[in-house]
Amino acid sequence: MILVLSGTSDGRKIIELLFQKGYDVIASTxxxxxGILIESDCNVEVISEKMEQDDMEKLIRKRKIECIVDATHPYAEKVSVNAMAACKSTGIKYLRYERKGNSYEKTDGVSCFPDYDKAISYLKGTKGNILLTVGSNNLQLFTSSLEIDRLYARVLPTYSVIKKCEDLRLLPKQIVAAQGPFTKEFNKAMYNNYNIKYMVTKDSGDEGGTEEKIKGAIETGVNVVLIKRPKINYINLYDNIYDIIKVIDKDLKK
Known part of the structure; x- marks a missing residue:
């Protein structure tokens, strides 16, 4: 049995490939x-809840998990740390897939910061509308530190996410509920429509639409504020999905 920690299109691809090869797979989101996105692609068991290290260890023992494939988002730091610890504690294999990022350190118009606090400190000294494209998990850091009327949040169009935005005092006109990734032209239209001066993003890789966001911003004169990926000492790290499958075939194929 293989446990795939998903949450990205990459994770869904890995699950699909393992399913097609006949592996017993449990997907976690x-x-x-x-979970709905995974179930629409293939018929595998899905656990749609957040798991701490203890939860993972219990699941590993209960379901006789032989390997965890961590295909979570590059910024889901806590999940990856918990997964590595759970694998070490139970003696099973941990494999990490992480999509390639890009280096924007020397790109004109892009300011890179190691964490949210540094980025927010920078934004405090600026003026103009800010588009947040960093998901909903950390919106409160911005709404509690910056002028609320400057902020526009592009988030997933789900009830819980929109409610969170409203609870943080964002008005309907400040909530852009849409699922990406988006084209460069779509991004440019959005920047112009909301008179955006600063766009905050993460380096989610090409699959996450980062390049289109940044190129669109540069072409429309929007300043990019990029939160760099957290530094995690992964074990068994791969950036090619098929390399992950090869390792599993070698180590687990009966």
């Missing part, structure tokens, strides 16, 4: 919506 942090949200119900993520």
């Amino acid at each position: 942090a949200t119900k919506y993520g």
Whole structure:
């Protein structure tokens, strides 16, 4: 049995490939919506809830998990740390898939920061509308530190996410509920429509639409504020999905 920690299109691809090869797979997502996306692609068991290290260890023992494939988002730091610890504690294999990022350190118009706090400190000294494209998990850091009327949040169009935005005092006109990734032209139209001066993003890789966001911003004169990926000492790290499958075939194929 293989446990795939998903939450990205990459994770769904890995699950699909393993399913097609006949492996017994359990997929784990942090949200119900993520689970729905997986269930629409293939018939595997899905657990749609957040798991701490203890939860993972219990599941590993109960379901006789032989390997965890961590295909969570590059910024889901806590999940990856918990998964590595759970694998070490139970003696099973841990494999990490992480999509390639891009280096924007020397790109004109892009300011890179190691964490949210540094980025927010920078934004405090600026003026103009800010588009947040970093998901909903950390919106409160911005709404509690910056002028609320400057903020526009592009988030998933789910009830819980929109409610969170409203609870943080964002008005309907400040909530852009849409699922990406988006084209460069779509991004440019959005920047112009909301008179955006600063766009905050994460380096989610090409699959996550980061390049289209940044290129669109540069072409429309929007300043990019990029939160760099957290530094995690992964074990068994791969950036090619098929390399992950090869390792599993070698180590687990009966």
